[in-house]
Amino acid sequence: MEPEHKLKHQLYIIIFGTHTRAGRAFDITVIIAILLSLLVLILHSLQGVATKWDRELQLAEYFFTGVFTLEYLLRLYCSPKPKAYATSFYGVVDLLAILPTYLALIFPSASFMGVIRLLRVMRIFRILKLVRYLQDSNILLRSLLQSRRKIFVFFSSVAVLVTIFGALIYVIEGPSNGFTSIPQSIYWAIVTITTVGYGDLVPSTALGKAVASLTMLLGYSILAVPTGIITAELSQEISAHRSLVKCPNCSRAGHESDALHCKYCGSELATPEARVVSEDNHSGANHSKASHS
Amino acid sequence: MEPEHKLKHQLYIIIFGTHTRAGRAFDITVIIAILLSLLVLILHSLQGVATKWDRELQLAEYFFTGVFTLEYLLRLYCSPKPKAYATSFYGVVDLLAILPTYLALIFPSASFMGVIRLLRVMRIFRILKLVRYLQDSNILLRSLLQSRRKIFVFFSSVAVLVTIFGALIYVIEGPSNGFTSIPQSIYWAIVTITTVGYGDLVPSTALGKAVASLTMLLGYSILAVPTGIITAELSQEISAHRSLVKCPNCSRAGHESDALHCKYCGSELATPEARVVSEDNHSGANHSKASHS
Amino acid sequence: MEPEHKLKHQLYIIIFGTHTRAGRAFDITVIIAILLSLLVLILHSLQGVATKWDRELQLAEYFFTGVFTLEYLLRLYCSPKPKAYATSFYGVVDLLAILPTYLALIFPSASFMGVIRLLRVMRIFRILKLVRYLQDSNILLRSLLQSRRKIFVFFSSVAVLVTIFGALIYVIEGPSNGFTSIPQSIYWAIVTITTVGYGDLVPSTALGKAVASLTMLLGYSILAVPTGIITAELSQEISAHRSLVKCPNCSRAGHESDALHCKYCGSELATPEARVVSEDNHSGANHSKASHS
Amino acid sequence: MEPEHKLKHQLYIIIFGTHTRAGRAFDITVIIAILLSLLVLILHSLQGVATKWDRELQLAEYFFTGVFTLEYLLRLYCSPKPKAYATSFYGVVDLLAILPTYLALIFPSASFMGVIRLLRVMRIFRILKLVRYLQDSNILLRSLLQSRRKIFVFFSSVAVLVTIFGALIYVIEGPSNGFTSIPQSIYWAIVTITTVGYGDLVPSTALGKAVASLTMLLGYSILAVPTGIITAELSQEISAHRSLVKCPNCSRAGHESDALHCKYCGSELATPEARVVSEDNHSGANHSKASHS
Structure with a gap:
């Protein structure tokens, strides 16, 4: 060299x-x-x-x-x-x-x-x-990536909803109450559906308030959807990380991180020390000697 | 033709x-x-x-x-x-x-x-x-549909709560502080319970602020309910979709990951080793030879 | 009679x-x-x-x-x-x-x-x-009741937090900026930590804004706790409802609602019609004759 | 003594x-x-x-x-x-x-x-x-502690995001619209991304409103991440607490519900029938005779 x-x-x-x-x-x-x-x-x-x-x-x-x-x-x-x-x-x-x-x-x-x-x-x-x-950003990014199609669908639905509610409030309240154009009204709908609620644009008419209430309640329950998606993905991501140890006898995985024996056939699993090393391994380093000694 | x-x-x-x-x-x-x-x-x-x-x-x-x-x-x-x-x-x-x-x-x-x-x-x-x-909207819609009865119960509970809190604030604050009618006060309750908080209607009296605080904290913990419902449904929807192992006899999928027998016809499922390979397969590559060697 | x-x-x-x-x-x-x-x-x-x-x-x-x-x-x-x-x-x-x-x-x-x-x-x-x-309010109420101790702990923590942040902002901003008393400042802390954000009371000083930012971010991540509690309880409530059928041969439960055969030993489960009846049964009615015919 | x-x-x-x-x-x-x-x-x-x-x-x-x-x-x-x-x-x-x-x-x-x-x-x-x-604060604290690294990553991401969005809105809106400095703009970004939305600082230009909308929608979906993390941790914490079956040999609990062998010492666990009874027991009554009959 x-x-x-x-x-x-x-x-x-x-x-x-x-x-x-x-x-x-x-x-x-x-x-x-x-x-x-x-x-x-x-x-x-x-x-x-x-x-x-x-x-x-x-x-x-x-x-x-x-x-x-x-x-x-x-x-x-x-x-x-x-x-x-x-x-x-x-x-x-x-x-x-x-x-x-x-x-x-x-x-x-x-x-x-x-x-x-x-x-x-x-x-x-x-x-x-x-x-x-x-460093831990990988697990978060991966679960976001895995649910990217559902997130796209979710954002498209939000886009459809805020457009419709924005147009509705634009027709109902009109320019005299501050809703001067459709983009402005869509901005209001986003502020409302995300529950930010600045208060710079608020409905004044009774009908406008009814539409606003509907928008809020919808935003409120829609909030559940992305949370649900990411939680579900994250749960699986975390439990997948926990169950990488395989039983040497019956080859079945899914054991908890503190298990010493296979829960299906009862034979001993790899020792915890070796396992800790093998978990390090899987993040790229090569301590293979330590695990064989 | x-x-x-x-x-x-x-x-x-x-x-x-x-x-x-x-x-x-x-x-x-x-x-x-x-x-x-x-x-x-x-x-x-x-x-x-x-x-x-x-x-x-x-x-x-x-x-x-x-x-x-x-x-x-x-x-x-x-x-x-x-x-x-x-x-x-x-x-x-x-x-x-x-x-x-x-x-x-x-x-x-x-x-x-x-x-x-x-x-x-x-x-x-x-x-x-x-x-x-x-395209993916189906899975979202289906989990919304499956929990539609719980969502109905949830919205009814929200309706009951905002009516009661709206009436309370209407009695406490009164028309002089902007709470001119019960519908107006219910609108305030919705704005508050959904944590939108425009700020166009706010309580001025000490008692009104106490009621408002209670409304907020309630809204805060109620927010958890729809999220919980949809997450639980979505989790099951996703995990049901994940178990892609098909029964060799009746070709139906949807078995849980630790199932040994087809839950529809009772015939034995593929052995875990073969299944691990077939799960790898499903991401597009064809390693079928590897599983036979 | x-x-x-x-x-x-x-x-x-x-x-x-x-x-x-x-x-x-x-x-x-x-x-x-x-x-x-x-x-x-x-x-x-x-x-x-x-x-x-x-x-x-x-x-x-x-x-x-x-x-x-x-x-x-x-x-x-x-x-x-x-x-x-x-x-x-x-x-x-x-x-x-x-x-x-x-x-x-x-x-x-x-x-x-x-x-x-x-x-x-x-x-x-x-x-x-x-x-x-x-009618479905029972399942919601039950999961709320089951987690009532955790919810009490959660609300106590929120009470401790809003008191401390309220006192902090009261000292920092003082009566001249609208924070006229500790209860008033606690009201502000509740409005902020629940992300309602009316905007009737806002910090004006740089230090006050820093404390407010901290309050918001805390409220933001605390929001996750009740959601997590209720989701976890609800998940178990729902999955418990799904797995009431026992295998007549090996007596193991945990089968999905559409399973016809025990996933552990492969023997046939009760027929779906009988099962629907038995699920009705468990809510109190006595159709026992129907299930025996 | x-x-x-x-x-x-x-x-x-x-x-x-x-x-x-x-x-x-x-x-x-x-x-x-x-x-x-x-x-x-x-x-x-x-x-x-x-x-x-x-x-x-x-x-x-x-x-x-x-x-x-x-x-x-x-x-x-x-x-x-x-x-x-x-x-x-x-x-x-x-x-x-x-x-x-x-x-x-x-x-x-x-x-x-x-x-x-x-x-x-x-x-x-x-x-x-x-x-x-x-008293129950331990279970909450433990699940917060277990996910502290992910929470750190989450807060760092939020810090990165609010800095970038704060700088963007500072350039777009400028001091004439109230965004007098970068810290002030970061404060706005925090108020917006946490969906608090006081309304003391709001964008006035069309471009500023577009950036604000993006910030809100991002905040909205980011909200899902900490919820997901804590829910996933909490679920595991709770389900770990639920599996109260003790190994007859080493007396350690925490086995999964479908485990046949103790995961610590490998000896066979109680049969499912006995276990169902012992799970009923755990709610306080002592039906130990029933399980022996």
Whole structure:
């Protein structure tokens, strides 16, 4: 192995891996940098703070952009497949985290104040860099994905309902009561059916109130549907995770995590220690030696 | 088969079927036409747009009405049982989608502005034509239907509760605080118990606030009931769908995961090992060789 | 059996029973009378209607009070245990449904307007008479009862939380921002934690908004607890209802409602017809002959 | 046993225990004292009451502080490990319940009005003393603890979402519509995504309303996730508690309902017939003879 290749591989283990001490230190540094840069951005949006500390915040911003640029270049350099990284979700997010600051430097700041503000706020997408470090998110995402067709059907039904109720209230209440157009009325229907209820648009007529009541009660019971879907999927996801141990004798799974004997034929199951390892295994690491010893 | 009958049948397969290439093309055309016609309707409701593009929107509206009229007539023509189609849910929706425009032509537009607006907005029911294309809606509908008696009991309980709380707040707060009548107070109770909380009607007295707090907490815990009902039904619906093992004798599925014998005819089911493989199979790949080796 | 006793028994079957034709007719008459009398009460609360139709509504009210008085006396007369009926939930509700009108007659109407209005609105409790006719309410009530200790714990936790958050916001925002006292602030906390959000009391300071955000997010995740409790209880309630059939051979239960054979040993289960009868049986009726034939 | 040690032990049983008559009387006295002292605090916050009964409320406050001080000292005295008690959750809460009153005595009341009010309100933490007496709270806490990692992931996702939506609405609506800074906009996003919807900050532009609608619908479906997590955990917790069959060999419970062998030691479990009887038993009656016959 040439020295450059070796360096690349070591960097890869530190930057993309999470199991070495150096890798964990790198991750924590990045997380702190993300949180601090978000703090800078938020402080910059506060009127009083921005006028007083504008220079310091700008400098901090350049510093963090430098840090994230370095991180991005390092990831590109040491990744075995740089193109795959650059086009992946995390690659795009990492690019988005540094791009706005560079774009803001290019545009003459005097002329396009709106663009500058937009670019500054776009830096908030840096928060997506944190998603990389959320580990249990897989189980949640998987159960959302598995029920994506039902969720699509659910959202389509909600779309149909809010359109119909929006049109109804538009006809009943009319522009004089604030329901000036169908999109405005659909906005009201969404505010109502999700039980948000801002109160910026409320029905005034008796018939309008009756329709609003119906919308609320419908929203109320419809709320049950996505909850039901996700609960059902999640229940199965969790119980599936619990029952991965198979009986060595009768090969039947479905044992609880604390079972020592097969509940169907009574023969001993794998020892808990071995099992803990095998559960670790299934998340990708290779401790196979430990389980054989 | 006579030529006319053959044409009718081919049209039937294209228009009512979804499996041929032409059938799918037809469906997609109709969906796009529905969405565009809804867009026209929504644009027409916007003040600024309506005054500027009134003529163009009116023409687009006539065009889409023509398209849907053609679709309706074709469906009537090629359906083997035209009467059954015309009186079915989708038949009525298809008629409702074109009727308002024709009615608007009949009424002299100067005299009945309200009717015209009503008829125009009624075209929104075209969105119901989309329901035909939502496929997974069956499982949701079925679990709603199966729990319809419990949902009826639930809504009756909500009706009883909002009536009582509405009457209570009406007595406590009285007309001077905006609670001018019992229906108005029931409207408040619905807004509160569903946690919408517009804020257009709020209790002012200490006792009224106490009653309101009770209403909210009740609404909060009652929210759990429909969710629970639908989740429980949905769980069973989903797990029933999951047990895809078929009886080798009577070919009926729906057995629980730990069943050894077909619950319909009593013959032995496939052994667990074979079943695990067949469950893998069902995700599309054909590893049937692996299970025989 | 003496004629009076016979008449009493026949009346009992008609009034308290639901299985005879006359009994069902009686029930439907009472339900219609309840709904109409509620309509009269609601109309009486509307300003415009009350001044115009005061006399007619008053007469209708006397008529319905007469009907319910007759019903109450008949129930007292034909009940085998009149005292038990009078002190039961339904007995008290039936008395409450007629009492206010009689009390209103006793009080001189000119002097105590408030009392009169209170008595009139109290007639709304007639709606509780409807609860008798909600049949599936048992399963809901039972699962609520079974989890009553957890619900008590839940409500106590909510009480602790809203007290603490109410006190916090009271200290932070203070009387100048509308949080004039601790009860007022607890009211705000309830409005917020239940996600009702009227908007009549909102935090103005930055710290207050942070505390409010925390309250909301807590309310949001706490919402999950009662839902979870009731869903879990309800699931078990429902699945318990499904698995009452026992295998005649191996005596194991837990079969799905459409199973014909025991899923453990394969022997035939009771025929579905017999089973439907036995399920009816378990709700108290005695059709035992039918199941033996 | 020396007399002092004996007294200590007896006090320990009364104060920390709940099974003796004296212990229960002690607990009830403390609960009543807590509730009364909370009442005093709440009355003190009411303007009218405070000016009129200031002296009496102050005296009551000193009395309850005395009671709780005595309780705290007794607990410290009789506890076998006073240090462990003092640093435990309940020990800290018991100290917090009395500290503010003493601190208020030290500070000269004229100079630091704000501190006095803060100290007075801090006495509300006495309500936490009640948590000791909530018994079923364990099962709720345990299921919350078991899903703490998923809850952390959930809250992180919510944090990411409200930051992004807050930044979006800040760019779209801008300071002129009330969205003066990013924290303010994040506060709006939390109010919206939790469906609280105060209505103090609402979008005015069409694009802002579209983004708000998206936020609501997302909040609406995200609501399902924590509910699902807790329901799934709770279901398993409850069903684990329900399988009360004990292994005749190792006496451990927690077997699934269809288990034939003890999952811990492998010995055969009781036959289903016996088990059905023993499940009936568990509701308190002792039909042990029936199961042997």
